[in-house]
Amino acid sequence: MDTEYPDVSDLPVEDAKQILRSLCRGRRSELPEGKRLLTAQRLADLGMDFCRGADTAAVYVNVNAEPPTDLLIDRLAEAKIRVLVPKLGPGLTREWAEYVSRADLSDQAPGRPPSPSGPAMDSRVLRDVDVVLVPALLVNTRGERIGQGGGWYDRVLKEVGGDTRVAAVVYSEEFVDFSLPQEEMDVRVPWALTPDGVRHMNATE
Numbered sequence: 458m459d460t461e462y463p464d465v466s467d468l469p470v471e472d473a474k475q476i477l478r479s480l481c482r483g484r485r486s487e488l489p490e491g492k493r494l495l496t497a498q499r500l501a502d503l504g505m506d507f508c509r510g511a512d513t514a515a516v517y518v519n520v521n522a523e524p525p526t527d528l529l530i531d532r533l534a535e536a537k538i539r540v541l542v543p544k545l546g547p548g549l550t551r552e553w554a555e556y557v558s559r560a561d562l563s564d565q566a567p568g569r570p571p572s573p574s575g576p577a578m579d580s581r582v583l584r585d586v587d588v589v590l591v592p593a594l595l596v597n598t599r600g601e602r603i604g605q606g607g608g609w610y611d612r613v614l615k616e617v618g619g620d621t622r623v624a625a626v627v628y629s630e631e632f633v634d635f636s637l638p639q640e641e642m643d644v645r646v647p648w649a650l651t652p653d654g655v656r657h658m659n660a661t662e
Contacts, residue, residue, distance in 0.1 A: 460484075460630040460631075460633075462477065462480065462633065462635070463476060463477075463480070465477060465638060466636065466638075468638075470638040470639065470640055471638075471640075473638035474603055474606070474638050475606075477594065477595060477603055477637070477638070478594055478603065478605070478606060481594040481595060481603075481631060482522070482594070484630075485521075485522035485523075485628070486522055488522060488628075493522075493525060495652070496524055496525060496628065496652045497525035497526075497527065497528045497529075498528065499652035499653075500524060500525065500526065500528070500529055500626065500650065500652060501528040501529040501532050503650060503652075503654065503655055504516075504526070504529040504532075504533075504590065504650060505529065505532055505533070505536070506655070507588065507590075507622065507624060507648070507650060507655055508533060508538060508587070508588045510587070511538055511586075511587035511588045511622075512538065512539060512587055513538065513539040513540075513541065513585070513586040513587055513588075514533055514538055514539070514540055514541070514586060514587060514588040514589070514590070515540075515541040515542070515553060515582075515583055515586050515588070515589045515590070516529065516530055516533070516540055516541070516542060516556075516588075516589075516590045517542070517543060517570065517590060517591060517592045517610075517626075518530070518542050518543065518562065518570040518571060518572075519570070519592070520568065520569070520570045521568075523592050523626075524592070524626045524627060524628055524652075526590065526626065527559070529590075530542070530556060531559065534556060534557075534558075539555065540555070540556040541553040541554065541555060541556065541578070541582065541583075541586065542554065542556045542562075542570075542572070542573060543570060543572070543609075544572040544573060544577045545565065545566070545569050545570070545572065545609075546577065551579065551580040551609060551612055551613050551616075552577035552578060552579055552580070553577070553578050553579075553580065553582055553583070554572060554573040554574075554575045554576065554577055554578065555573060555575050556573055557573060557574075557575065561573050561574050561575075580612070580613050580616040581616055583613065583616045583617045583618070583621070584616060584617070584618045585618065586617075586618070586621055587621060587622065588621065588622045588623075588624075589613075589614070589617055589621055589622070589623045589624075590623075590624050590625075590626050590650065591604075591610045591613070591614065591623070591624070591625050591626070591646070592604065592605070592610070592625070592626055593625035593626065593627050593631070593646075594627070594631060595627065595631050595632075595633055595637055596625040596627050596631065596632055596633075596637075596646065596649045597632070597633045597634060597635060597636065597637050597658075598632075598633075598634050598656070598658055599636075599645065599658055600645035600646045600647055600649075600658040601636065601637040601639050601643070601645055602625050602637070602643065602644070602645065602646055603637050603638070608642060610644075611642055611643055611644045612642075614644040614646070615644060622647075622648060623646050623647055623648060624646060624647075624648035624649060624650040624655065625646045625648070625649050625650070626649075626650045626651075627649060627650075627651055628651065628652065629651045629652050629653045631651075632649050632651050632653075632656060645658075646658075
């Protein structure tokens with residue numbers, strides 16, 4: 458937690474979020490390929506432990522410089538765990554589809570994660586999954602999360618069942634101990650998955 462972040466506590470919430478998002482995106486764009494590869498391996502190892510005993514896991518497909526989940530997804534599928542990944546429709550449509558293989562994924566729109574070819578299921582399917590792994594740019598020790606700004610995952614998380622293990626996935630330096638700007642619609646998460654380990658928070662405090 459030694460990475461420096463600006464104090465945005467006196468700014469309007471959306472302005473504060475945009476400053477932090479811009480900083481995180483810039484830092485991510487400068488990550489060396491070797492760190493990305495090591496992160497993918499660490500997240501796969503730790504993610505498999507986090508998903509131990511699960512029958513179904515819902516996992517984001519990484520794009521751009523997001524913490525990579527591709528290796529984890531493949532390992533989950535190889536372990537016969539059913540994997541659901543986002544299948545994005547128009548606007549903020551929140552749908553999921555079953556992951557079959559890397560070759561089955563195809564790009565649907567620029568900047569969006571590739572989607573499976575199978576039938577789409579709305580986010581109510583998450584009520585019955587065991588694990589949900591969502592992307593974030595920052596997450597703190599109280600479970601506050603800053604995402605990319607579209608609100609897609611905040612809406613998704615409202616559909617998740619009470620017994621589901623939910624973790625935000627971030628690089629180690631993006632797990633922080635200061636308050637993050639939050640709005641009423643923002644949903645806290647009880648876990649953070651980083652290359653350094655799995656952190657549990659009390660997301661209700």
